[in-house]
């Protein structure tokens with residue numbers, strides 16, 4: 001069953017279409033990350049799901065229930081979901097237990113039941129024994145865990161997390177990502193996690209939705225998104241890819257044939273013969289004397305024990321700048337030879353990735 005389903009959802013602020021005809025189906029129990037550049041509409045989409053915004057068009061269903069559109073609007077508190085913000089939103093004068101209990105107030109439970117829920121939620125986030133502290137006596141990471149515990153205690157089917165790690169330092173973010181994965185697996189709740197940080201999205205989520213200008217470019221697993229980008233935007237945004245226009249002359253056994261610098265080469269891809277994009281990341285090229293592709297070094301920087309080199313493919317005018325990892329620092333302007341050992345070719349005339357992926361998902365979700 002789909003935990004979240006929506007079709008044709010739009011929300012504009014004045015002339016700005018923050019979310020633009022979005023269709024999406026998220027299977028129950030998924031850890032979904034919404035990823036995209038600043039201003040692409042991630043937070044607005046989350047707020048639409050939460051009921052903090054009303055769609056101008058389209059409908060949204062949570063589980064079996066339509067919560068917005070089709071003449072209905074269910075307010076946020078009646079949607080059975082939890083929200084975790086980057087600001088934690090904890091009451092400073094209440095203890096940790098008090099903060100979690102506050103989230104349970106609408107449930108009308110006995111004191112013993114409340115205590116059991118609080119204990120269980122604190123255990124799930126690894127904060128057993130901290131119930132009598134106040135928020136200022138906790139670290140940022142611990143406060144964020146309390147915010148999550150407060151949501152989990154209600155046992156919602158869906159938890160929405162809006163950049164929950166934005167206020168934490170890099171080291172703590174890593175630890176918290178692992179924690180979120182563990183907690184998600186233990187709680188079996190559907191998580192929707194908004195972030196503009198692709199490493200964060202790829203590390204934590206089972207399914208990633210890449211958004212651009214209010215629309216969904218692709219919804220896929222992190223590895224599919226990386227290896228088989230559906231649009232040039234995804235190819236460039238995820239893993240800092242480069243896109244090179246090519247003309248595909250043939251396709252066989254999952255490999256597309258095209259020529260670069262007059263040499264016929266192949267690369268994995270799904271583009272039919274015709275105009276295509278060759279999507280390349282640093283790992284798709286290797287320095288190889290006699291490798292066939294001639295390039296000139298533009299720049300380099302030290303990264304992860306080797307050198308990330310930017311080079312320009314000779315004689316390739318459009319999109320001819322590529323990246324490659326080298327074990328040594330090359331001189332600027334140096335000629336290097338590269339061989340192609342990966343990449344992904346997609347059609348320049350393909351329908352948007354969204355359409356194909358969503359058709360498949362919606363078909364699966366309603367089957």
Ligand SMILES: Nc1ncnc2c1ncn2[C@@H]1O[C@H](COP(=O)(O)OP(=O)(O)OP(=O)(O)O)[C@@H](O)[C@H]1O
Pocket residue numbers: 013016017018036037038039040041042043044045196
């Ligand atoms: N309440 C509002 N009033 C006017 N414009 C808004 C409002 N909320 C969002 N917008 C605009 O809608 C667009 C999408 O904003 P949104 O906050 O959803 O993007 P985002 O992807 O979450 O960005 P970020 O990563 O920077 O938080 C932006 O152009 C933003 O300026």
